[in-house]
Amino acid sequence: MIVVTGATGNIGRPLTLALAEAGRQVTAVSRHTAAVPDGVRHLVADLAEPAGLEPALAGAKALFLLLSGDLHAAGASPADIIGAADAAGVRRVVLLSTQGVATRPFGETRIAMRALEDVLRESGLEWAVLRPGGFASNALWWAESIRERGIVAAPFGDIGVPIIDPADIAEVAAACLLDGQHTGSVYELTGPEVITPRGQAEAIAAALGSPVRFHDLTRDEAKAAMSQSMPAELAEDTLTILGSPSPAELRISPDVERVLGRAPRPFADWAARNIAAFR
DSSP: OEEEESTTSTTHHHHHHHHHHTTOOEEEEESSOOOOOTTOEEEEOOTTSGGGGHHHHTTOSEEEEOOGGGGGSTTOOHHHHHHHHHHHTOOEEEEEOOTHHHHSTTSHHHHHHHHHHHHHHTTSSEEEEEEEOSBGGGGGGGHHHHHHHSEEEEEOTTOOBOOBOHHHHHHHHHHHHHOGGGTTEEEEEOOSSOBOHHHHHHHHHHHHTSOOEEEEEOHHHHHHHHTTTSOHHHHHHHHHHHHSOOHHHHOOOSHHHHHHSSOOOOHHHHHHHTGGGGO
């Protein structure tokens, strides 16, 4: 049995499907009731309360751990999840971390994630750590404005990073869960190209077959918009990365191809597969 947390998200959904198609028993864990592939068991649980995971972990041998906002939820103790997995007999954990653990190690979020990586390394379990950069699926933030006004409004229109398709993250995670050769590996996951927000808008327009205008927001305008859905400190941190990526954050990693034997998918591929969201 393999347990997938965050199972209804951009990574968890294709990962759950891939594991089920590989003939593995899967327990999909999410905060809310959701549809899952045939044959997959679904459990509603909140990772801020690790005890709620116990029914999912019973009999499991591997765990994909995606914490998202639960890492900072009131009362959350992510290390307890690893302890609970160990106690339940789980032998392999694949942790979704972040590229920033290495490239910007001093932010509060990344300090906490690095500490969790260290707990996993010292747990005695088989482990692999995935450190993706920015996600192609973040472009879904623009879906409403594209549908209603044919416009993408974003800051730093001509500054790019090598964003990654979440489906590639899912495939790498599946490989790590299924094959012990990846034990002890830390994989940095990026796309195959540096692409700017303006370039993303052009790729979406090409997939739509209709124009999409780009409007370059100021940093203050972007922060005000982002602060409506995330803490202002996190918005400021995100804008710093987007506006001034470091050489390490511009690097195209070979790790997706190293694991999967193929290059990562470009943003245009993600846009074409997800174009229904923008129509």
